[in-house]
Amino acid sequence: MVAVPSLFSLRHLLVLSLALNLSLILRALYHQRGEDNKWWFCFKKKMMEDADSCFTTSSTSSLHNSTREKVIDLDHGDPIMYERFWRQMGDKTTITIPGWQSMSYLSDGSNICWFLEAEFATEVVRLHKVVGNAVTEGRHIVVGTGSSQLILAALYALSSPDAAQPISVVSAVPYYSSYPSMADYQKSGLYQWAGDAENFDKEGPYIELVTSPNNPDGYRRKSMVNRSQGLLIHDLAYYWPQYTPISSPSDHDLTLFTASKTTGHAGMRIGWALVKDKEVAKKMTKFIELNTIGVSKDSQLRAAKVLKAVSESCEEENHKNVESFFKYSYNLMAQRWKQLREVVDAGDMFTIPQFSPAFCTFFGKETEPQPAFVWLKCEGDVEDCETFLRGHKIITRSGTQFGASPKYVRISMLDTDETFIQFIERLSAIQELE
Amino acid sequence: MVAVPSLFSLRHLLVLSLALNLSLILRALYHQRGEDNKWWFCFKKKMMEDADSCFTTSSTSSLHNSTREKVIDLDHGDPIMYERFWRQMGDKTTITIPGWQSMSYLSDGSNICWFLEAEFATEVVRLHKVVGNAVTEGRHIVVGTGSSQLILAALYALSSPDAAQPISVVSAVPYYSSYPSMADYQKSGLYQWAGDAENFDKEGPYIELVTSPNNPDGYRRKSMVNRSQGLLIHDLAYYWPQYTPISSPSDHDLTLFTASKTTGHAGMRIGWALVKDKEVAKKMTKFIELNTIGVSKDSQLRAAKVLKAVSESCEEENHKNVESFFKYSYNLMAQRWKQLREVVDAGDMFTIPQFSPAFCTFFGKETEPQPAFVWLKCEGDVEDCETFLRGHKIITRSGTQFGASPKYVRISMLDTDETFIQFIERLSAIQELE
Structure with a gap:
């Protein structure tokens, strides 16, 4: 055995x-x-x-x-592993909204993003300052119904209605599996999916989606095309200390974050964009106006409370006997990645990415990347890793959906402890059986 | 004088x-x-x-x-006049959400609309039954981030990605001012705005938006094109007893409602669709998945509580000393329309729509339509009513935005008491001065 x-x-x-x-x-x-x-x-x-x-x-x-x-479904990146932390926090992040509150469409008519709740904006700025992962000075905040809506808003804002043809949208393989369908599902004449950024050689303007750390493989990324007419959207959903060392505050033209991956509150559907150019922020706001006439105020208020609690947990960690949200989630991720590496290393069937440690300014020490997904490769004769694992009742997302080989799959690392343990056990059993 | x-x-x-x-x-x-x-x-x-x-x-x-x-801004239909009712309700509709609740993307994986909160769906069905304004049996409920998102989801669901050309989207003049830009802002190859339904004579399939009671003019409507290849979206945002007599439960293929106009909670951004065809419901769900990966759970839970309170206020009215939400809002609208008619009738400058009373099954008596907007016409020499009123610091929306003459404007009837009184006073002063 x-x-x-x-x-x-x-x-x-x-x-x-x-x-x-x-x-x-x-x-x-x-x-x-x-x-x-x-x-x-x-x-x-x-x-x-x-x-x-x-x-x-x-x-x-x-x-x-x-x-x-039992079928173990790790196809989606549902971040429910954080639930226990928020249970431990008790009433601290409980929100109470009276029936008469937040009835208007409007939040602040003087702000470019007129549906942005001031409280939420304050906590976004504060959290980025506490974590040190993004420059917020000189940025307009645009709130979105999750970062998905903001990706679409950014595509709309960066494209021109007068252009002779749709602007190309690219991202380096393996790219987030939803990018192609998000770019193309409306058959928009403004923008069009053009595939892998590394192979992109069309002249003229283009939009590049830079996901860093990358979904699905967890590596840090920079623009791959690097030409003068490129418009960049930096999707930094996973640029938080539990997933990757924070090297310096990100400082781009258009950066996206989401509560789903930051704190685990996917059900709130709250994301935010930090936008340097006023006109781009205006167009993104216009998109959201036409798309959903703003963003749930209830969720913005709840997100404000949650982000505030995260900032406070960080600030209190040093002088009170408190474990910050990021320390808690960092430890949990570290434990899971350790377990995973041990199971994978015990056999020859699978390989997973190797990362170099780097200094994390937030933790003040060297840490290792421990992404929210594992980009697992089936070695040997298994050509279709997704089908192979499905045969063992582990549901994953095939590499083909990310523009990559079917020998790869993406697997969520953010499910419940129960599911994660079952996954580890099953992976171990597969290596033993095959 | x-x-x-x-x-x-x-x-x-x-x-x-x-x-x-x-x-x-x-x-x-x-x-x-x-x-x-x-x-x-x-x-x-x-x-x-x-x-x-x-x-x-x-x-x-x-x-x-x-x-x-003071500038009186009645351009938007922000329904804040309902706030007082909800204040009077006290804690009854206060919602408390612990920090660990509703974290997952998922609500009910077995439902076509997998992000639909069961509690919200239950209260939607209950309210339609109490009011008698829509058949819910044999319908799939799709929740949206306001009904705007559902309109876009419906356009997506009813169009075909394989069609040789975009399907025409029409609505009878005066149509809701956002329809043209909602249909065209993405330059979609799936659907395209084709203007006034009454003048539409292109062969082949088309989508008709039927808004009833109509925004901006408040009249009840049926399909205007009435050809065999028409796909209808019934936007019934205003088919509630405070705005119009409820004649019978609506019974269409695809019907949209929104909390914004029903209870005044625009800031929640919650709408719902009642959809007969399973495949259409699936495609609408897919649209929302790609657009925003679901709909705020916080707002769905809050909406459930608010709709429940409305249903209960109706059920309790008969045997307790309670004024139902609809009776309250009906009376308020009736008072406002009475005031408006008196001011308008006192001069020759303006005219407003005339409505016939009809039996309302909800109130069990004849009532008169009292729309959420007044479709006001400047009579005489004033050719541009919007500019004219702006000169008197009343901000309205020009008839041109609804595909109609600039002699018309749309004015919100749902603002605060303070603003409404100022509006009435200013209208009276204009008639006196001119």
């Missing part, structure tokens, strides 16, 4: 190692009878601090079936 | 008549000295139940300036 690597931090190492071994022994013993080991199931529940129901259920076979046959 | 018409309900008639006369006398007396009458200002404040500060300020001239020179 292949030795199961240690999956948890030091204090869990011994217990987990024993558990995994026991699990695999029991699996081997009971495999023919269609049974599974209840102990492993309850151990996992225990790890997730949700073990109340353990050792009370009478049917071991039903437990076996539900555990063994 | 021209007799000033009675502007308020009977109990205010005498007092208001005296006030208006006094106001005009004082205006004439003090005109040269740049002063105004504090009494009128305070009377208006009194009418707005906000008279605390009256008779305490020392500077009459500053009051004069702020009152006389």
Whole structure:
């Protein structure tokens, strides 16, 4: 039997190692009878601090079936792993909105982005200052219904209605899988998807989407085309300390962020753009006006409260016994990436990206990138990694959707502890079986 | 001096008549000295139940300036007149959202509209049943970031990516001023604005936007083109009892509603579509996925609470001493339309639409349409009504933006009491001066 690597931090190492071994022994013993080991199931529940129901259920076979046959869906990057942190925060980020509040379309008629809540803008500026990941001075803030809407708003703002043909939109392979359909689903005459930035050789103006750290592979990026007529959109959704070392404040013409990846509040649908050029900010605002007549005030107010709590947790960390949001999430990501690397390294079937550590100005020490997705490659004979993993009931997103080879898949690292442990266990079992 | 018409309900008639006369006398007396009458200002404040500060300020001239020179902006249909009702409701519609709630993108993976909150869907169905204004059986609910996003989603869903040319989008003049730019701002190859539905004679498929009651003129509408290849989008934002008699439940293929006009919560950005065809609902959902990856959960939850309170206020009206939301808002609209008609009828300068009363199944009696906008016509020599009124510091939207004559303007009837009273006063003064 292949030795199961240690999956948890030091204090869990011994217990987990024993558990995994026991699990695999029991699996081997009971495999023919269609049974599974209840102990492993309850151990996992225990790890997730949700073990109340353990050792009370009478049917071991039903437990076996539900555990063994469960489909693990890691296709989307739903950032629900942060939920526990926000539960621990208790009432600090609870928001109360009376029925008569925030009824108007308007937030601030004197602002270019007239639907931007002042409170939210204040907390955006504050958080970037605390983290040191973006210059906000001399920028207009445009709020969006998630950063998706802001990407579309930016494409609209950077293109010209009078141009003879649509402006090309490019991004380097592997690019975020939604970029091509976002650029093309409206069959817009303003802009058009033109594929891989590295192979782009058309003359004239173009828009390049620079995602850094990149979704799906987690590497830091700069513009790949680097010609004079390029208009750049910097999608920095993952430029936060839990995912990558913060090297310096980003300082671009048009930069996008989103609460979904910053704090895990995807359901709020709140993103923001930092925009240098006034006319671009105006056009982006116009886009959102025509698209959705503004952005939910309720979510802006809630986002303000959440971002504020994050900033405060950072500010209080040094002089109170508080773990900042970024330290908490950094540690969680570090633990997961460690577990993943150990499982992957234990066999020859898979490889994952290797990153160099770098100094993080936020943590004041060297840290390693630990992206929100793993860009996993099936080695050897497996040509279609997505189909292969689906055969093992792990749902991932094929490399082909990112303009890359089907030997790659993107897998979310932000799911619940339960799902992540199941994923690690299944990956380990695959290496053992194949 | 021209007799000033009675502007308020009977109990205010005498007092208001005296006030208006006094106001005009004082205006004439003090005109040269740049002063105004504090009494009128305070009377208006009194009418707005906000008279605390009256008779305490020392500077009459500053009051004069702020009152006389204020620009009255009734261009947008910001529905803030409902705020007082929701204040009166106290905590009943206060929503509390803990920081850890609603973090996921997902609401219900088994629903076609996977980002639709079940609570919100339940309250939508319930409210339509209580009001009797829409059939919900056999319909898929698609939630949107306001009904604007749903209009775009519907255009996307009803058009074909394989068509040789964009499908024509039409609506009868006067049409909602945003329709042309909403259809064309992306220069989409899927659909294209084709103007007035009544003059549309192109062969082949088309999409007709049927707004009923119509924005801007308030009339009930049916499809104008009425050919076999027409795909209809029914925008029923104003099909609620405060604006128009409810004749029967609407029963169309694709119907849009919005919280903005129903309850006045424009800042929530919540609209919903009732969609008969499953494939259309799927495509609309796909549009919203690509556009904003769903709709704010916070606002959906808040909307659920607000719609629930409206339904309950209707259900409780009969057996408790409660005024339903619709009765409250109906009465307020009735009062405003009465005041407006009296001012308009007192001179020859303006005309406004005339409506026939009809039986309202919700109120169980005959009611008259009292639209959210007044479609006002400048009679006589005034060719450009918008510019004319702007000269009197009343900001309106020109008829030209609705595909109609510049002799018309659209004016919001949903602003605060204060602004509405100022508007009525200014309209009266114009008739007197010209």
